[in-house]
Amino acid sequence: MSGSGPAGQYALDRLLLGDNQFFGINHMSEEKARAQQLRFQRLDAVMAVLDAARDEGIHTFMCTTHDRVGEICDVVRADPAAYGDMVFLPCMPYAHKYANAVTEDGILGTLRRFLPDGGSLGAALRGTRQLAAKDVEGVATLLVDAELRMFEGLRTPVVWMQNVVVDLLLGLGFYDAFTMFADHVRLRHGAEPGFITMNLPALLDALETAGVENPLVCSNINKLGFRMSGGVDAYLDALERRPFRAVAMSVFASGAIPAEEAIEWVCALPNLESIVFGASSARNIQHTRRLVDEFWVEPAGRRRPEGRVPARSSP
């Protein structure tokens, strides 16, 4: 179902598997989060869920740059015969890694810690020079490269900027950062830039100001209005009228909405390209897949040609 979409852009699958469930992220219960952490402590348990998703025709894994995703990448890279159809959509940065580091080392110290130091002397020198010169674009793009390193040799047609960073920059009014990210992801990595946000209406305004056209934007879209800042009506209005490629996450509001009700509501929305969902078992994946097949309304005029994107080479 993937391939080049309108205007030559990579078209996303209808369903994307997310990774929150693997890392103990649950917005409703710490107990449930811990149970999931226990369950997915071993990599083969994670791989079993990814395999179950692929059995259901879900080949796209939308994931953070958590260290453990690096282990998944290693497994996939080592077995191209089995995993040749698998696509990664990395979301960066994994924010808690940086937030905890800031408490320990301060903002500058954290940047120094995560900028490349080993492997490539050129990159290390570049980082030090750019940090000293307050070259935000240089520092940011080096961090993007560093976060993407774990995906070397794998297909990453879209690279997402994580919501905490998107929304922080949005609030500060630092719109140029969106352009820097989009240009870098396109030019250096040959991928489509994506933006995750909890403030969809405000972000669309900012991306328009920044000149990022027809952006790929992932946001909470659910019947409850959970973490839909700006209000459900503004979101519906944006879906109806604004030129952007919409991906819905948190459609079940962390389990607060019954699955069938949640999927029926979200599938009826106009101009939705994809849904990213979390699932811990083959049964959940099958159930979600069946519901989406039942309720999905293909927008008029959308092409979903079959096709493949080439694997990324090292930057």
Add this chain to the structure above:
Amino acid sequence: MTRIALVGLGKMGLSHLSLLRPLPDVELVGVCDSAGYVLDVLEKYTGIPTFTDYADMLRRAAPEAVVIATPTHLHGPMVRAAVERGIHVFCEKPLVLDPVEGAELTRLAEARGVVTQVGYHNRYVGTFCEVRRLLDLGAIGRVRSVLAEAYGPVVLRPAGRSWRSRRGSGGGSLYDYAAHPLDLLTWYLGEPLGVRGARLTSIHSSETDDAVAATIAYPGATAVLNVDWSDGSQRKMSTRLTLWGEKGRIFADRQEVQVHLSGNGPVPEGYEPGWNVRFGTDLTPAPAFYVRGEEYSAQLEDFVRRVASHEVAGRSTFATALSTDRLIAAIRVADGAPDGAETTTTSSQVSLPAVGSPAVNGRTPSSRHRNGQPAPLAVMLRSVAGSLAGLRRSA
């Protein structure tokens, strides 16, 4: 339109700035930081007026309100400078390191009639608000005991070069982490009688504590505090409270409230005898602008609203934060401040430093009671001298 300025561009300052700027009734008139790095980047890319001198910003930008997000040991003079000019203040937690100074600032702010707020954001978390509502309704009757906890993966190795790794600057798990559950105790139970024993433990940090344990006595109730910011099992900070009452039990963290009601007390609407669960997703309305948790947005929206309507009474003011500061100070004394030496007085009680009476005028007398009886004068004086020296040195 409210004219707001901000000082301190660390993690909290940037977060506050990002949340304030999109608010419809706010005009950001200046940001200030001593280190030029983040400041220069902000000026270049966002056009927000920047300053490197705080007094200069207050004078030239003429804000009606200021958000102070500098390291804790710098709060005092900055708060004073603002309040003396009649500027409303939102200050990050803890308010100050020395409760005597905190009391002076609280009195000064009251005298000048300015709106004050301290960044104890848990008072804006939907689940913790629900706990407060249940306690007010008497759902679990008189609270007998409380377990107050906070865990997180902040310091997992011997490193750290920021102010948060030095106690004298307000760093360490007591000021940075324990302050949150302690403030919830203040919110739910009021001021305690005293601290019955405490221990600050350094695990990786050489200049401050990484874990805190304390027993706190309230009239008719006991709270046990356990805090550890070197807990690698946690993904991020987790604050949780369990309260046992005569008629039920409440557990709460940011995600959910689990309530067991015996049925012998009032059963609030929507609840039933036995187990009840309420989720944060249901208890938390979406804010106007979201960055990192609804509570951070909600506390600033509340501050801006209070400033606009000149509402001096509030949910987390200097006065409530001062109670928490005093409890923090008493925990340090119970641990044996100023040297951090172990105390063997496990059955004694360290009362909160008295700061309000004119008779003490600038002193922080802590009285120690042994088994509920007044301690010998010499012990009391040693304790007072110790706490003063420690607090002054930190400040």
